[in-house]
Amino acid sequence: MTTAVTATGAVPLGRLRREARTYRALGRAAFRSLVAYQTSFLFGLLATTLAAVAMLYLWRSVLAAGTVNGFDWPTMKAYLLVAFVAGSLVSSYVDYRMAGRIQQGDVAMDLVRPVDYQRSRFAEALGFGGYELGTGLVVAAAAAAVFGGVPAPARSSLGLFVVSAALVLPLRFGIVYVSALVVFWTRNYVGVQSARIALVTLFSGGLVPLAFFPGWLQGLAAALPFAGMASTPALLYVGGLAGAAAWRAVAVQAAWTVGLWWLGRAMWRGASRQLTVHGG
Amino acid sequence: MARIEADDLRKVFRRPDKGPGLAGSLRHLVERRYTEKAAVDGISLRVEAGEAVAYVGPNGAGKSTTIKLLTGILVPTSGEVRVNGIVPHRHRVENARGIGVVFGQRTSLWWDLPVRDSFELLRDMHGLGAAEYRTNLDRLVETLGIADLLSSTARRLSLGQRMRADLAAALLHDPPIVYLDEPTIGLDIEVKDRLRTFLRQVVADGTTLILTTHDLGDIEDVCSRLVIIDQGRILHDGGLRQVIETYARERVMHVDLAARPASLAGIAARLTGATVTEERDGLGVAVAFDPLAHTAGDVLTALQAEVDVVDLRIEEPAIEDVVRRMYAGQLVAGPDERPAP
Numbered sequence: 229m230t231t232a233v234t235a236t237g238a239v240p241l242g243r244l245r246r247e248a249r250t251y252r253a254l255g256r257a258a259f260r261s262l263v264a265y266q267t268s269f270l271f272g273l274l275a276t277t278l279a280a281v282a283m284l285y286l287w288r289s290v291l292a293a294g295t296v297n298g299f300d301w302p303t304m305k306a307y308l309l310v311a312f313v314a315g316s317l318v319s320s321y322v323d324y325r326m327a328g329r330i331q332q333g334d335v336a337m338d339l340v341r342p343v344d345y346q347r348s349r350f351a352e353a354l355g356f357g358g359y360e361l362g363t364g365l366v367v368a369a370a371a372a373a374v375f376g377g378v379p380a381p382a383r384s385s386l387g388l389f390v391v392s393a394a395l396v397l398p399l400r401f402g403i404v405y406v407s408a409l410v411v412f413w414t415r416n417y418v419g420v421q422s423a424r425i426a427l428v429t430l431f432s433g434g435l436v437p438l439a440f441f442p443g444w445l446q447g448l449a450a451a452l453p454f455a456g457m458a459s460t461p462a463l464l465y466v467g468g469l470a471g472a473a474a475w476r477a478v479a480v481q482a483a484w485t486v487g488l489w490w491l492g493r494a495m496w497r498g499a500s501r502q503l504t505v506h507g508g
Numbered sequence: 509m510a511r512i513e514a515d516d517l518r519k520v521f522r523r524p525d526k527g528p529g530l531a532g533s534l535r536h537l538v539e540r541r542y543t544e545k546a547a548v549d550g551i552s553l554r555v556e557a558g559e560a561v562a563y564v565g566p567n568g569a570g571k572s573t574t575i576k577l578l579t580g581i582l583v584p585t586s587g588e589v590r591v592n593g594i595v596p597h598r599h600r601v602e603n604a605r606g607i608g609v610v611f612g613q614r615t616s617l618w619w620d621l622p623v624r625d626s627f628e629l630l631r632d633m634h635g636l637g638a639a640e641y642r643t644n645l646d647r648l649v650e651t652l653g654i655a656d657l658l659s660s661t662a663r664r665l666s667l668g669q670r671m672r673a674d675l676a677a678a679l680l681h682d683p684p685i686v687y688l689d690e691p692t693i694g695l696d697i698e699v700k701d702r703l704r705t706f707l708r709q710v711v712a713d714g715t716t717l718i719l720t721t722h723d724l725g726d727i728e729d730v731c732s733r734l735v736i737i738d739q740g741r742i743l744h745d746g747g748l749r750q751v752i753e754t755y756a757r758e759r760v761m762h763v764d765l766a767a768r769p770a771s772l773a774g775i776a777a778r779l780t781g782a783t784v785t786e787e788r789d790g791l792g793v794a795v796a797f798d799p800l801a802h803t804a805g806d807v808l809t810a811l812q813a814e815v816d817v818v819d820l821r822i823e824e825p826a827i828e829d830v831v832r833r834m835y836a837g838q839l840v841a842g843p844d845e846r847p848a849p
Binding site: 246344 | 576579580581582583600601602603604605607609611614615616618619620621625628629632633634635661
């Protein structure tokens with residue numbers, strides 16, 4: 229355990245302020261370095277936008293006949309767009325960078341910086357997130373305008389929606405971080421990343437709402453961390469979750485967020501013990 | 509208390525042992541076999557404050573691995589290490605505050621940011637005050653000559669520029685210990701000179717320096733103590749002068765000639781003790797000399813008096829030669845049994 233993780237009460241205020249400044253600076257740096265890759269970012273954005281538009285057309289024709297599994301067309305529109313914005317957070321920057329640096333051995337340089345590795349990556353994820361959220365919202369708003377607007381968020385679950393939306397980034401970070409750390413053992417990221425993307429696409433409900441799954445699979449999906457990455461906030465937005473079910477979904481989301489953070493910590497400890505850096 | 513204390517450090521790497529070709533790779537999938545190799549094999553080292561240590565050895569001798577153990581990047585398989593009184597791999601963040609590191613083949617700068625922004629990030633990480641930061645930065649910018657680089661992104665820098673920027677990054681927080689792993693690799697003479705002058709100054713200011721290199725020039729200019737390592741073990745640890753003078757004294761001047769000389773006897777007569785040999789089918793001469801007996805200038809004067817010199821280069825002994833001669837000369841200060849060279 230690094231010294232940065234002492235009880236807050238024991239840490240002098242000056243040091244806390246200094247750490248906050250450090251991580252803010254890292255987040256800003258991440259945000260700014262995205263500007264260097266703007267072209268690739270815009271192409272990535274174009275791809276996801278096209279996928280979202282295709283999905284909207286698909287669901288419009290599916291739902292033309294009427295309501296299916298509780299979704300009518302306006303509800304589905306709102307659901308898909310919220311899921312789209314949630315899905316645009318913590319895209320591939322964090323893991324590409326991490327995996328690349330681990331593979332190339334540049335992670336050695338990260339180990340001689342006086343900052344906590346995981347918090348630094350999280351600070352960067354927040355920096356990237358600002359950019360991703362901004363562009364995601366712009367695309368979603370444009371799509372909403374083209375498809376005739378979306379209903380406002382459901383009043384009954386507005387509070388829980390805000391909490392759930394705020395948890396999306398740290399939760400996605402947890403999954404991305406943990407999967408990138410796997411590179412320490414596999415030495416290769418392509419397979420790990422495809423597996424993660426497949427799981428997320430299926431179980432987050434970003435492509436097909438979980439309500440369309442068979443019952444047993446719905447139960448499983450609700451317990452997995454992926455639902456919190458898109459389905460939970462999107463359902464709360466459209467009012468598809470109410471009462472105890474809504475609270476339970478957000479609790480699962482929060483539990484996974486915290487659990488993955490600590491899993492990441494444990495994995496980092498193991499990984500950095502068996503690190504091998506070859507050459508230079 | 510010594511700044512750096514290492515006792516019987518060992519680091520064993522496990523390498524997958526794959527047979528040749530696809531068949532070998534496939535077999536490895538079902539039947540995993542590994543070879544173990546001790547990259548660092550029982551190294552003990554004590555470095556005091558203000559010492560400048562050259563850490564040298566042939567490729568694959570374990571230099572970089574030792575540095576990575578001392579900096580806390582790698583966790584030793586066995587043995588003890590303490591730097592500034594703490595165990596580096598157990599307290600990485602604390603350890604990082606007290607050291608500066610440059611790996612010649614990697615950069616600590618942010619690739620996509622202007623160099624100045626990287627420095628400011630490091631300032632925040634190390635919690636430097638505004639005044640302290642400005643003083644340190646100004647001094648580094650001036651001595652390393654990097655004022656022009658501050659506004660370009662790290663990815664645009666040439667190797668020599670990047671290395672100087674990296675040095676500044678490593679020294680920004682005034683660390684008591686600095687590790688430089690091959691800092692002059694691929695640099696031209698002028699930049700090398702500048703770096704060496706700078707490093708001498710850093711050492712004179714009381715910084716502990718550990719320098720790994722292939723370049724004897726780096727060592728002679730900067731360090732007072734020489735540690736030679738081979739196959740993960742320390743072969744020699746002691747004064748630099750004695751080793752250089754015993755094993756790395758000879759220089760060879762090679763000259764190209766405009767026309768074949770009638771005889772080389774005249775050159776040999778002017779340079780007592782030097783060995784003169786013909787090269788390039790008579791169109792070149794090589795003079796092996798002892799710099800304590802003749803300066804390079806003397807040798808050149810002698811050559812010009814006898815023949816028409818078109819071009820010349822001076823070959824200095826490499827670390828590899830020193831290590832080879834140490835084996836040959838049986839002056840093995842380290843462990844007892846050595847494999848035959």
